[in-house]
Amino acid sequence: MKTVAVLGSTGAIGTRTLEVVDALGGEVRVSVLVAGRNMSVLAEQVKRFQPELVSVADEAARDELMLKLSGASKPEVLVGDEGLAACAAHPTDVVVNAVMGARGIRPALEAVRRKARLALANKECLVAAGSFIMEAARASGAEVIPVDSEHCALFQCMVAGRPDEVERWILTASGGPFRTFSKEQLEHVMVADALRHPNWSMGQKITIDSATMMNKGLEVIEAHHLFNAPYDKIKVLVHPESIVHSMVEYADGSVMAQLATHDMRLPIQYALTYPERVKLPWPRLDFAQYNQLSFAEPDMERFPALRLAIEAGRAGGLAPCVMNAANEIAVEAFLQEKIAFTQIPELVEGTLEAMAPGTAQSLEEVLAMDRQARDYARRVAYGA
Secondary structure (H helix, E strand, O other): OEEEEEEOOOOHHHHHHHHHHHHOHHHEEEEEEEOOOOHHHHHHHHHHHOOOEEEEOOHHHHHHHHHHOOOOOOOEEEEHHHHHHHHHHOOOOEEEEOOOHHHHHHHHHHHHHOOOEEEEOOHHHHHHHHHHHHHHHHHHOOOEEEOOHHHHHHHHHHHHOOHHHEEEEEEEEOOOOOOOOOHHHHOOOOHHHHOOOOOOOOOHHHHHHHHHOHHHHHHHHHHHHHHOOOHHHEEEEEOOOOOEEEEEEEOOOOEEEEEOOOOOHHHHHHHHHOOOOOOOOOOOOOHHHOOOOOOEOOOOOOOHHHHHHHHHHHHOOOHHHHHHHHHHHHHHHHHOOOOOOOHHHHHHHHHHHHHOOOOOOOHHHHHHHHHHHHHHHHHHHHOO
16 A cells, blocks of 8 residues: 655645545555645545644644544644655655645655655746756655646656657647737736636646746746756647647657546546556546647747746756746736736746846755745835
């Protein structure tokens, strides 16, 4: 029986991970749960899965959880970033890292350093600190299996050949809800509009990133680190149907594609059960529903966030860290209606220009730059 730690258990990926664990029956046991402040959901998860260790945002959240667990079996409950890191370091076979943003960096490192399998749903930690995390994984021999549907697809397609035979890694993108919008229409996008993704049900932050196409830019950087892929061999194609999750083109011209329904439980299941494939009762792909699969080049003029992310990735050093930090603040400000939709990439670009990021010799330098970039972007966005 595998043991698993679910970091970010009350979010979209976390709750789906626990659905997969339920469906797998006795094959996987939940040993650790980490959440922020949604104690109502966490309390039910604790009662259902009986973890031995839990971590929450702060003391107030812990007190609320303990109250909700009155009369039930209580695990050890830690708090804050130290609690999060301790949960990642706790002995388990698999760590599902679904913590949002740069907070996922330290737990990712804790997991791979002890050679746990890292089921990675937090792309931002590879964007900001990918070289440090992948170097630690190589040193320990830890497996890093992506939970993003696109990177899970690439991972599966790469079994068809050797890495040195790959000609191109092709990431597909739905294009988001504004794929056909003009520049003028994009200027009038409201929060509610941006939160309606045409294909996927996801958390707010990633849904906005999909609408700006920043998400695909982050995924380009993630693919670079996961597969040691040169940027000039990573291609993005808009694929509105979201059935082909990604493709790998080999030197002989053969293209391997992974197709599936729009269901995040599939890549989560793959990361938990790899290398085995287990039959579970998820909906299957009905090809009769799709008489056409279309592909197109992305428009980086209308969606400059994609261009900014790729440029930051190519620049290397601390540029991806700054870009990611600024984007997180920009998305937060948009959700709070402090800035317009089209100002998200403007804030990212302005922060990159202001910070003039160099190189990092240590993880501490990455985290320090992350804080500085956030502070700058926050001052600009909120006028503080």
